[in-house]
Amino acid sequence: xxxxxxxxxNGEFVKWEDAxxxxxxxxxxxxxxxxxxxxxxxxxxxxxxxxxAEHYERLERSAGLYYMPMPYSSEELRAATKELxxxxxxxxxxxxxxxxxxxxxxxxxxxxxxxxVCIAVWEWGAYLxxxxxxxxxxxxxxSWRRISPDSLVPQAKASGQYLNxxxxxxxxxxxxxxxAILLDDxxxxxxxxxxxxxxxxxxxxxxxxxxxxxxxxINRRSAIQIAxxxxxxxxxxxxxxxxxxxxxxxxxxxxxxxxxxxxxxxxHPVGDGSPGEITRAVQDAFDDALHGRTERYRExxxxxxxxxxxx
Ligand code: PPE
Numbered sequence: 001x002x003x004x005x006x007x008x009x010n011g012e013f014v015k016w017e018d019a020x021x022x023x024x025x026x027x028x029x030x031x032x033x034x035x036x037x038x039x040x041x042x043x044x045x046x047x048x049x050x051x052x053a054e055h056y057e058r059l060e061r062s063a064g065l066y067y068m069p070m071p072y073s074s075e076e077l078r079a080a081t082k083e084l085x086x087x088x089x090x091x092x093x094x095x096x097x098x099x100x101x102x103x104x105x106x107x108x109x110x111x112x113x114x115x116x117v118c119i120a121v122w123e124w125g126a127y128l129x130x131x132x133x134x135x136x137x138x139x140x141x142x143s144w145r146r147i148s149p150d151s152l153v154p155q156a157k158a159s160g161q162y163l164n165x166x167x168x169x170x171x172x173x174x175x176x177x178x179x180a181i182l183l184d185d186x187x188x189x190x191x192x193x194x195x196x197x198x199x200x201x202x203x204x205x206x207x208x209x210x211x212x213x214x215x216x217x218i219n220r221r222s223a224i225q226i227a228x229x230x231x232x233x234x235x236x237x238x239x240x241x242x243x244x245x246x247x248x249x250x251x252x253x254x255x256x257x258x259x260x261x262x263x264x265x266x267x268h269p270v271g272d273g274s275p276g277e278i279t280r281a282v283q284d285a286f287d288d289a290l291h292g293r294t295e296r297y298r299e300x301x302x303x304x305x306x307x308x309x310x311x
Contacts (some may be wrong), residue, residue, distance in 0.1 A: 001122055004088040008080045008119040011072070013087060019118060026113040027100030031160020034062035037255040038095035040085055040121070043292030045303045047091050050255075050290055051218050052078055052302035055096035056076055056097070062156040063099055068115050072093075072101060077119065082304045084121055094124035094256065100159065103143070127194070127256035135277050136263030137178040139157035139192070139250075141241060142168035147215050154213040167194040179252065181244065181265065184213040189239040197221035199239055199247045200278050206243075209236040219253040219286075220299065226285045229296070233280060244268075249276035251283070258290065259283045 007019035027033040038055045040047050055075035063070050072080075081095055102116040102158040126133050147154055147164045152162075168180035172193075181197060189208055191197050196217040199206045205227050208214055224234050244250060248271045251263035259282065261275035270276075275283075289297035 001124075004090065004093075004120075004122050006084060008084045010116055010118070016237055019120070021116070024106065024248050025100065025103050026105065026110055027159060029106070030101070030108065030110070031158070031163070032066065032113075033098055033100030033159035034059060034066060034068065035096060035098040035158055035159060036157060038081075038097070039255050040090070040095060040304070041094050041291050041301070042091040043301060043303070045292060045301075047085060048292055048301035048303040049081065049095070051211075051222065051300050052081070054218050058157060059097055059099065060215070061215075062158055063115075065153045065156040066158055067111060068099060068101065071115055072117055072118070075255040077117070078302070081119055081121070081222045082165070083121055083302055088121055090121060090123065092123070093121045096120045098159075108229075112139070119246060120229040124256065127254070127258075128252075128260050130308065132178060132260055133258065136261035136270070137252075138264040139179045139181050139262050140175055140177040141244070141266055142171055142180040142182050142193075144171065144182060146182040146184050146190040149213055150185070155216055156211075157215060169193040179262070183209075185210075187241065188212050189241060189244060190214055192252045192254070193227050195252035195257045195260070198223070198251050198253065200249035200276065201243065203232075203233050203278070205278065205282075206221045206239055207234065208239055209238055212238060217253060219255060219258070222289065222297075223253045223259060223282060223286055226289060226297070227278075227282050228277070230281055230285060232282070237268055242271075247271070249279045251275075251279045253286075259286045
């Protein structure tokens with residue numbers, strides 16, 4: 001990764017190389033952290049952050065689900081994010097806020113451990129590759145099931161929960177695929193290792209419902225609205241594994257990945273093995289929304305005002 005100059009840490013702007021923690025940080029041992037992934041895009045109005053407020057609202061909710069009081073409000077964190085992007089001189093970037101149980105107590109009772117918050121920003125290109133974004137990725141259904149709501153909180157974006165995604169990612173990578181699709185504990189299609197999933201059959205777009213242990217993706221919601229605005233029918237329902245093989249089109253959405261077509265699942269070509277028409281239509285409209293090219297979705301972008309911009 002390419003370092004930037006500054007990182008925001010507990011209210012201060014510190015040098016990238018000085019943003020360090022003690023080895024006995026609680027979150028490092030037990031995964032007691034919550035985080036977000038957000039993107040800032042270069043638009044005609046200058047740099048603008050996509051669905052900024054929604055991401056910080058989800059961070060606060062994730063923290064609450066793990067009984068972690070946030071020492072800063074969402075408004076303070078949004079202001080800090082904008083200032084951080086400006087001070088680093090970035091026009092577009094990935095934004096990673098993290099709140100975690102800090103140094104001071106060990107053991108599984110975390111409520112007395114301090115909560116530290118940091119925000120880092122850096123340039124992050126196509127998560128699943130430029131080639132994947134244009135021509136689609138090859139995916140494999142992982143043997144690892146997505147974390148069940150009996151054991152963890154699928155709707156929380158919590159650090160420790162990502163060990164599940166990481167096992168799935170490693171398994172599929174070693175098998176020679178670019179992305180993992182996880183089933184939920186009932187065997188229904190759930191999501192990618194870091195993306196929500198959409199399946200197109202007979203002109204209708206389907207995506208797993210909230211009850212399928214998904215992360216309630218902000219891009220999932222945006223892509224649903226965009227597809228409906230384009231006139232497509234979008235249905236939230238349980239999806240069987242074999243429907244991935246019989247689908248006309250499959251695509252993934254996420255902040256890091258944006259919208260990525262899937263061209264093969266378990267070595268079965270999806271449709272004719274190249275991104276289909278509906279995927280392309282939604283992907284193009286989604287890309288326009290991200291970059292502020294559509295009036296209708298401009299309210300989803302939070303521009304970095306001139307006053308917050310330095311240099
Ligand atoms: N499911 C999971 C498990 C997930 O991690 C993400 C985002 C999504 C769905 C899509 O959510 P949203 O970004 O709100 O549309 N994954 C983040 C982390 C990726 C990483 O490698 O780190 C992201 O895309 O930023």
